[in-house]
Amino acid sequence: MKTLFMTATSLALGLAACQSPGTETQKPHTGIIKTPFGAVEGQPVELYTLTNSNGTAVSITTYGGIITAFRTKDKNDSVSSIVVGFDTITQYLQQPPYFGAIIGRYGNRIGNAAFSLDGKEYKLAANNGKNHLHGGLKGFDKQIWKAADVQDSVPTLILEYTSKDGEEGYPGNLQVKVTYALGDNDDLRITYDATTDKATPVNLTNHSYFNLTGDTRSTILDHRLQLKSSSYTPVDSGLIPTGEIRKVAGTPFDFSQAATVGSRMDQVPGGYDHNWVIDRKGKNLETVAILTDSVSGRLLEVQTTEPGIQFYAGNFLDGKFTNHTGTPVNLHTALCLETQHFPDSPNKKDFPTTILQPGEKYHTVTVYRVGRMAK
Numbered sequence: 412m413k414t415l416f417m418t419a420t421s422l423a424l425g426l427a428a429c430q431s432p433g434t435e436t437q438k439p440h441t442g443i444i445k446t447p448f449g450a451v452e453g454q455p456v457e458l459y460t461l462t463n464s465n466g467t468a469v470s471i472t473t474y475g476g477i478i479t480a481f482r483t484k485d486k487n488d489s490v491s492s493i494v495v496g497f498d499t500i501t502q503y504l505q506q507p508p509y510f511g512a513i514i515g516r517y518g519n520r521i522g523n524a525a526f527s528l529d530g531k532e533y534k535l536a537a538n539n540g541k542n543h544l545h546g547g548l549k550g551f552d553k554q555i556w557k558a559a560d561v562q563d564s565v566p567t568l569i570l571e572y573t574s575k576d577g578e579e580g581y582p583g584n585l586q587v588k589v590t591y592a593l594g595d596n597d598d599l600r601i602t603y604d605a606t607t608d609k610a611t612p613v614n615l616t617n618h619s620y621f622n623l624t625g626d627t628r629s630t631i632l633d634h635r636l637q638l639k640s641s642s643y644t645p646v647d648s649g650l651i652p653t654g655e656i657r658k659v660a661g662t663p664f665d666f667s668q669a670a671t672v673g674s675r676m677d678q679v680p681g682g683y684d685h686n687w688v689i690d691r692k693g694k695n696l697e698t699v700a701i702l703t704d705s706v707s708g709r710l711l712e713v714q715t716t717e718p719g720i721q722f723y724a725g726n727f728l729d730g731k732f733t734n735h736t737g738t739p740v741n742l743h744t745a746l747c748l749e750t751q752h753f754p755d756s757p758n759k760k761d762f763p764t765t766i767l768q769p770g771e772k773y774h775t776v777t778v779y780r781v782g783r784m785a786k
């Protein structure tokens with residue numbers, strides 16, 4: 412596979428080198444390009460850019476498996492990134508709120524930073540008030556991942572990380588593999604695989620912040636969202652699910668028909684930051700969310716095998732960070748659609764289990780496909 416990688420890289424670089432000025436737009440450089448992306452704690456970090464035949468490009472760094480950019484064409488064929496990100500490692504080290512990162516060992520919150528498993532109590536890092544959020548103080552988003560493999564036919568990057576027994580308080584050595592593949596339908600497929608040597612909760616996701624205009628100058632309040640869901644998990648003041656599964660009908664949580672994000676958010680204290688329960692037909696990949704923006708004409712379709720999706724409307728964004736475009740990432744200028752199992756499942760016996768047992772294989776798939784809205 413190393414050989415394939417060399418081929419892909421040389422091919423991409425070769426194409427770039429051979430092209431005479433002016434021909435670049437005729438044929439995109441498909442494949443994978445690897446570039447240095449600085450260093451973290453003395454260890455080198457790389458950036459891999461996957462480009463498909465449409466010229467759509469996804470850049471992923473080995474630091475946190477972060478998707479730094481997802482560049483697509485808008486309705487005028489102008490290219491910009493639909494996810495918030497930075498061009499250098501420096502800003503990523505200033506603790507942005509998980510921009511584009513792999514989240515683990517547990518996506519979202521675990522109440523009181525504790526859970527019991529097989530009669531034993533486990534204490535986790537309390538990094539969100541008294542609760543545990545997104546895997547703790549040094550979650551998977553802040554680890555350096557190993558680029559284990561790349562493939563060229565469909566530009567693919569495989570990242571691996573071993574989370575040690577006891578890391579952030581979790582039991583068991585967890586071997587994790589995250590595969591990113593960019594198809595020619597502008598579909599980024601992220602596959603999460605894991606195995607463990609002791610029973611442990613696992614809930615992996617990606618924390619990309621989307622603004623389909625490609626620029627955080629405008630908010631996402633006019634984006635239209637549709638969720639394939641008729642219920643959600645209400646939360647307490649610390650954003651921990653109460654355990655209830657409540658119908659969305661007749662509430663501002665009803666996105667079963669497309670609605671603009673901002674139209675009813677004033678009725679939701681703090682804004683949308685909840686887990687919707689997906690109306691699933693089975694265990695296969697299903698379309699669970701569609702987001703559209705009429706300014707750019709872009710559409711984002713989310714497919715997943717997961718039972719839940721966290722729709723977070725960027726309620727805590729405060730302009731501290733500046734996007735690729737040089738514009739601050741202000742309140743509600745980006746939103747997240749994090750496919751997942753429900754928050755606090757290790758403490759909620761009625762929620763679908765997140766416990767991975769030794770000998771079992773954790774395997775989930777989520778696809779982010781970008782298209783154009785029908786005219």
Ligand code: BGC
Pocket residue numbers: 508509519650684685721723727747749
């Ligand atoms: C959570 C938010 C949190 C954000 C950034 C989301 O997944 O639901 O409450 O503020 O991540 O940390």
